[in-house]
Amino acid sequence: MKDAAGQTFVKNILGDATQDTKATVSPTLNNTAVAGADAIKQTLDTSTKLSDLVDKDGNNLGLTAGNVIKFSGTQNGSEIKSTDFTVTNSTTVGDLLNSMRNTPELKDAVISLDATNGTINITGAAGAKNDLSNMKLSAQKSATDTSTVSGFNRMFGSVTVTQEAQDAASDSSLVSHIGANQGQTMNIDINEMSTKSLKLGSIDISTQTGAETAISVVNNALEAVSSERAKLGAFQNRLEHTINNLGTSSENLTASESRIRDVDMAKEMTEYSKNNILSQASQAMLAQAKSQPEQVLQLLR
Structure with a gap:
């Protein structure tokens, strides 16, 4: 916590709970949040040509030679500035992945393609300083024409983060x-x-x-x-x-x-003595009642 001047006056006053040490960010290539026609039709691999990408209904995503793909996002709150990727008639998904790997902010990350799910997985290095967020791919007509390639941008304009980066910390x-x-x-x-x-x-x-x-x-x-x-x-x-x-x-x-x-001890002791006397008197009366038949039998002998 900081005061108005930005000086730290309380830091982890009661400690941080245990956090994960692995920073994992998994953006979906086909944007699973979008349904219907907004889904990739074919199973992807690194050799799939970008110009051959089509949606669920078979509509081409519109990428052609000369289009420029930009990769953007943030790392620990700072903007990721990637190099523009120019599409040709022969460029593939693998070429796009390699371009993303050349981004300086992603030099410690592992970028891979899940062909079955059609997703790009980006696993960042451990630690909050490597946290990746707000990542997206966007395409425009050319380096000078900023008109968007709507089909491609509809599919890749947002990503899904499966886990935010965290620093390792003991449970204090x-x-x-x-x-x-x-x-x-x-x-x-x-x-x-x-x-x-x-x-x-x-x-x-x-x-x-x-x-x-x-x-x-x-x-x-x-x-x-x-x-x-x-x-x-x-x-x-x-x-x-x-x-x-x-x-x-x-x-x-x-x-x-x-x-x-x-507790009134005098009262309680009086009550105890009374009950004790009554108990003893009762025992004496029972003893006397028992002795009378024995006396009569003794006279008859």
């Missing part, structure tokens, strides 16, 4: 015992909300693309802060509920102890 969350019985514990952690961890430190709005990327990064940061706030609210509600329950239990225990301590 606070374990609080919140109940009267064994095992009634609660783990409390507060994640770091600094500009670095929210990827806000490297925002660049000097260009239109950078400004659009900044909007997405800021939205993600707001979602992260809102999520953390909701988590802390849940912690507070649970603790307040536990405090109320423990308060009621303590009050009942105090009342029980008071009843034990406030």
